[in-house]
Amino acid sequence: MPASVPTSGVRHLEITAEHAGQRLDNFLLRELKGAPKSLIYRILRKGEVRLNGGRVQPCQRLQAGDRLRVPPVRLGEREDRAFRPPPGWAERLQAAVLYEDREVLVLDKPAGLAVHKGSGVDYGVIELLRALRPREPFLELAHRLDRDTSGCLLLARTPAALRLIQDALRTGRVEKRYLALVQGYWNHGPREVNQPLRRNVLRGGERLVEVVDDGKPALTRFRPVSLFKLASLLEASIATGRTHQIRVHAAHIGHPLAGDAKYGDAAFDRTMTERCGLRRLFLHAHSLSLSLGGRDIAVSAPLDAELKSVLDRLRLASLSGR
Template identity: 45%
Template sequence: MVHKIQPVSFITISSDMEGQRVDNFLFTQLKVMPKSMIYRILRKGLVRVNKKRIRPKYKLINGDTIRVPRVWSKEVGKGVSSTKVGSAQTFLVENSIIYEDEYIVILNKPAGIAVHGGSGLRFGVIEVLRASRPDEYFLELVHRLDRYTSGLLLVAKKRSSLRDLHEQLREKRVKKYYLALVQGQWPIDITAVSAPLSKHSGKGYQKEVRVCEEGKSSQTLFQVKEYYSKQATLIQARPLTGRMHQIRVHALHAGHPIALDNLYGNSFFNEYVSMLGLKRLFLHASSLCFTHPNTRKIMCIKAPIDQKLENVLITLRMNI
């Protein structure tokens, strides 16, 4: 366990940072500090805004000056601050960026790397970005991808961008499209799956999602892209809601699990596609359409599947 001192600091709130609660603001600024300690220094009045004591729910205003006291934190192996991000991880994440400006970053995330740390993982994409860009005061995920799903991931570089993009997500104005290889011939008439989903505890850190009447309303649109005899189908999926493992569970619910899905897949189909050279879940976030938070222009970004996935499709076409 390493003890680290957090020196006294003064932070002036800009227009892009205003509107958030002071406790939430401190969570993002003091990443190595436990939340319990942050609430403790707030209760004791050690955090001052404009030289006055404030409550955790105080909402920051443009021009506010926050005094953060000299406090100690304990690094116990959580997050990037207590583990050194290797150059390989940094190169992998930075090299996956396909678009960036002063408001957003868009990555074509490789399969196998999580979007954030936690559940036994010390770091993910967002922690690597923060570690490699210490001068960036704000970097936050706009949405998430499963660890073994590849494809387009959107990161906000300003709080105003995050608010705007989250509003677009709530209003279903962000369109996300995925490509997936599924077992069997997907019926042409199944164009949507509406089935409520709920989380359940699995083995270790793993969470499972199941179709359940008491679950949250969930809907995914599907479109057939290509058939490969009776063995498999390439489909396009567009989730209208953003539930955990939604596409994977809805595909299973329709009777056509995704290739090499080790949680929801079919073992015989998984063995078949493994012999064709598939090494990971065949699910890829291929297209993302949204309104740019600053220019207000419609952006449609595409990321083709990688060559390894394309090789599996080529082999399937040869076997027709």
Template identity: 50%
Template sequence: MSAEGERSAVRWVTVGEDNHGQRVDNFLLAQLRGVPKSVVYRIVRKGEVRVNKGRVKPDTRLKSGDQVRIPPVTQKKKEVAVLPGARVQEVMESAIVFENDDMLVVNKPAGIAVHGGSGLDFGLIEVLRAARPQGRFLELVHRLDRDTSGLIMVAKKRSALRFLQDELRHKRIRKHYHALVAGVWPAAVDRVAAPLLRYELSNGERRVRVDDEGKESLTTYRVLTVYAGYSLVQASPVTGRTHQIRVHSAYAGHPIAGDDKYMDDASLKAFRAEGGRRLMLHAFALEFALPGSGDAMRLEAPYDEPFGVMLEKLALRPGINASGANAQDINNKRTS
């Protein structure tokens, strides 16, 4: 064993149904975690990787039953992983709102990242894998910001992952978020179309801004309730850019309450003074076709306690309260 890692032996791996149609390079990257991409592409280029004893290219598509020869490579020694505790596993399992043989959907709590990294020992996907050691395949279909709560899809089969990600690419999956924004959102403003550009601050933190050099982005809006000083809106992203709803809302002059990245300091301080404890953005509903059957599905997720309590507090405050939802409706969304 070297200081860098361990030298593996030659392996022959049979391609399963879940990997049918997968590219050779992607298959190898999953099999050889910890091995640099440059090494993976080099062993393919040199002919050391064989499929059914024949040479292949990185973009060769595998078929169920294929025999893949994986040559000896040096893999980094695995660090001892910090396993999620039983309590956090139970919390995540109890947050599952839908599950079948192909996928599951979780009402992710605010404050939990979807995956580990960047100083985090684990995220939602690692917790689910720890809670289901028998599960052969669990992968995120899409992502949510750490501070955003609500519905997120997880595939239990590679075929389901391919199907759902293809549906996302073709904009056939509809996502509807509920956001509490500062000020009175004008009912006439039902969409924000502004290109978004990702950039980094000097400390390495990633941000997004409206910029003509950015990618085309569109979010549709519908006012649900107007309170004194705030509005509850439904925001439905047509495109899927990083921080899209947060930046589009701020660009429209109505940043999301509790947003420490895109809300001005005075407004953020005022929200905190009212007892605001979180980013007021919740992935409330998903509309999609089920993998396999194609049956139409709509799922909704109740608010967590901090989100629901804040709305109830605003509903009881004197002032504007023009609404398509009353305080009882809000309470139902939180507890149902």
């Protein structure tokens, strides 16, 4: 068993303006360095953490002046228990940086990499970056991308920047645009899909997101970019950030995304693999823009070589009449 020591008893902390707006679970993960996420959620569930004298949920956002009771916990001392990124990730993520300043970081997230660990995933973007940047005082995801989606991912480097970004997201002042390849020839022109969504609908043992009348509001705007006989490349912008929103809305109107094992068409996906070499979801967050503290930030991420190759093959097939 690795040696472990207790922290120095119960602590009572006053939340400063620097940490206002931050989620409690994220605050505790940094405050109790080395504590696994399971331990953080266990002490919260048991009521050992108190906010202003009362029990509190992990997602509660802290306010300046809040009083927080943090119980003593036992933390492992051995350095070799710390998470170490697999070989090659330092170089890969450094090459993926699209934009960085003292407040924000924008990455071109690779497809297949989750944004955080959980549900059988040992690590994600945030765990890798924190391990690769041990002296970074603050680093938080400002929004999320599906594991299989590539492209622009925004992270905050200060609590103040995180609050500003979250407020901009809530009020629709962040513009996120995606490139999506969908099944069939798109003859709708620009089209809005305004259909409410509900997540965690259980069907056949699988948890899904579905269009339902009493779901949460969700609005996606589609615009055609390139049209082929077999498939169409669309630009999608989202006015809301629901889980799997673009994928579900596209499937709902009869144009599921290429390579979408959850909501797509299996026969179409096999054809795309055989003819065009597509082996992943074709959904890419290609641009992101927002105003932050009076300055405008606009970042774009090009399609990777695999997705470009898929489009090249579609163009060749169209020219040859196949």
